[in-house]
Amino acid sequence: MYIQDTFRLTLLIIILSVVGLIFTTLMATSLRRIVQSKKYKKLDRQRRFYRDKLRSALDKGKVSQNMNEFISSPRSIKFQAIEDVLFDLIEERKSTGDIKKLFKRFGYITHYEKKLESRDIITRASAIDKLGRMSSESSADKLINMLKSENPEIISVTVRALGNIGYLKGLRSILEILPSIYEKWLITRRTLGTSILKFGQPAVPMLLDYLKKTTNTKIIAIILDVLSHLYDKNSLPFALCYLEHEDAEVRAKALKVIETTANGTEDSTKAKIIPLLDDPVWFVRLQAVKAIGSVRYKKAVDTLGALLFDENWQVRNAAATSLTKFEANSIDIFLRALKQKDVYAKQSICEELEKTNFISRLIENLNSDSKEIYEKSKEILKIMHSLNFSTPLFEYLKRVENGKIKDEINFILGKDTKA
């Protein structure tokens, strides 16, 4: 009897606790909704109000005269509203220097710098991020100190914030600890690359200087990758030095830099890419093919043609794509390649000819005054048809644009023997 009573009582207590939890959750949901609704309504109102005020004050250059109107306690909704408005104004205006200065004058920088001392990692990381978004150069030294943190999240956000500020001293500090950021703190290469890129072109001399000193291949690859996106011609001589590096990734990234910086340079520079077309590592060959296509080095067309038969399909496709950039110069190469036996390679070529729309040019060439171009184009189209790459020909026939071309296509397709 006693056990039964205890069991009944236990069950009742559990049920009542669950009912209590239901009501607590209901209350919490409703209360949160009330509080948040009020807060956001007020915030929206204040944002609208201060957006107009700030816009007008900035346009008239009268922000300094009305400073008191914009300064508020960090705990107030006004503080948050003005901060949001300033960030919005940065997005919508071309000249943002004046707006960024306002963050300091309105007390935001001081407020977030204080938060850098917080024990809570999320609070600290948020403050670092905010200071970065505010491009607060004066906080850069404090942020650099954050790089000494033992927390990977803090380091990751700090690297990004320093990138946003674009303060080169910050970049120097990042570079100093780059190997440990990458290896010890396991911050991903993509996060690092994205952050360093934010320093923009002014960072190039420092990055190049760093390249001279470092021997860590992973870091060299990261830096070269960043340089390939900064399009600075000063990177080219450095990239050329790494073409013979023992690490395949470094060679590939060096080629990536060349791809984006060597256009318009002398042929002797472009010629340095050619040996890498025979690199034993497929992704180095791939990058070399892309680089040749990008710098349009005509003397490499034949070598590029040989890569249409590379063992790796990505290299073959890239070679075909690069060759289409040489237009008429590549017709002979394509023709020669399409006469070879390797069906896979020939299919890759045909696909690229269709996807890049080079096939339209070939079809138009069927009406060319130049007998040589006409015959070569026709032969390519015939081979493509034999490989079942003739859909564009059938599609052209449906459109019936040019009688002569139509006859030629019918001939290629074996429908008509007139041509």
Next chain:
Amino acid sequence: MRALLIPFILGFNYFVGFYFGVVNLVYSMLLTISLFVILRHIRRIKYSPIRDFTYSPQTSPISILIAAYNEEDVIMQTVTAALSMNYPFFDVIVINDGSTDRTLKILIDAFKLNKIDVVYRNIIKTKPIRGFYYNPEFPNLLVIDKERGGKADALNSGINASRNPYFCSVDADSLLERDALIRLMSAVLESTTPVVACGGVVRTLNGLKIKDGVVKEINLPKSNLAILQVVEYLRAFLFGRVGWDALNAVLIISGAFSLFNKAAVVAVGGYKINNVSEDMELIVKLHKFHRNHRRPYKIKFISDPICWTEVPEGLKMLGRQRRRWHLGLIQSIVQHKEIMFNAKYGFLGMVVFPYYFFFEILGPIIEISGYIIIPLSYFLGLLSFEYFLLFLSLAIFYGIFLSIAGIFLEELTFRRYPRWSDLFKLLTYGVIENFGYRQINSFWRFQAIMRYVLFRRKWEYVKKKGVNMKTASHG
């Protein structure tokens, strides 16, 4: 007879009590974990690198795969939404899986696509391809027209055609929010352990106002059944999957919206075509493959990328969907039964698989049996009316608590339903769903078990109305 029946019924009653206790303990644990994880995640979102990744050349390219079978009402909106993603490098591959309606024609006309020839490597074997459609003016759109082979087969052909290292599968009746892809990918980019699969939140599209593939206004659906599913989805995604993710034990990622590392998927042979729930089976295979080869990996669930999907508004279609899901779950677990209680698979083998087998798969049998045996116990005088009521109350109140907790998590985090009336409705339906909706769901799941046992394991096609998309695209 009675002498035999009584010990059985008594034993069953004790078993149900124990079973119920363990299930609710697991739920409570998941809920607690989710609460902490979500609160932390929401605070961290404020400084997430999503904006940087959106414009970074370092962001990995991705293919969005959309398998479409007779989706003429929705396909344009889905493709338009996919093409307007905030993501630096991506392509959209639509696989027309032998549609008998105008799905393909609509795409050809809208994007002025030309039929071209593409080198198609049948790495994962699929049904024959009928053609490829492409327009250099939309270089990131490729349409594959193939013979009907089912969703898994269609996705496999999309994987074969994709040239990117990652792909994201999206249902043709679903709509991605513009930042959904980059939010999903940032989890991959930031992780130092390779993420082989990653899923986001799926929510109900019914009731939304959509224009040009973008959600313009969020409303609750008008259909009662759809609102019940809103509550159900909130609960499943916001505390179920978040909780499992924190334990690195995600076993289900919705096929409506999931991102995969292509090489990993190819290594396990792609989607299995004979499985009615190909998405779950793929996840199980990925777990198994990586653990067998001792490769570090993660399968993640992220709570802020959102995909809106249309849910069935009729009982018939909903029943089909739920039977299919449960049948797929059974198939996936049974096909990989060697994982169960196998220490080699760690937490997955010792906890996750047994949980799914004993509580998710067998749950409906216990529940349905309970509906018969517990009243029988009462009529046989084995259970006092008082205890009967107490247990029933506990079951119902706990169910209500879980539903309301899901809504509370939504309120804490995303607040996608800003109207008071919507919140009130959701809370009301959170209570209502425990009276009838849950039971009918259990019945459908029970039916799925019976079908599995009786070898009637076919894919049940669920026809959606496409109401929102249709209205928006023509209106």
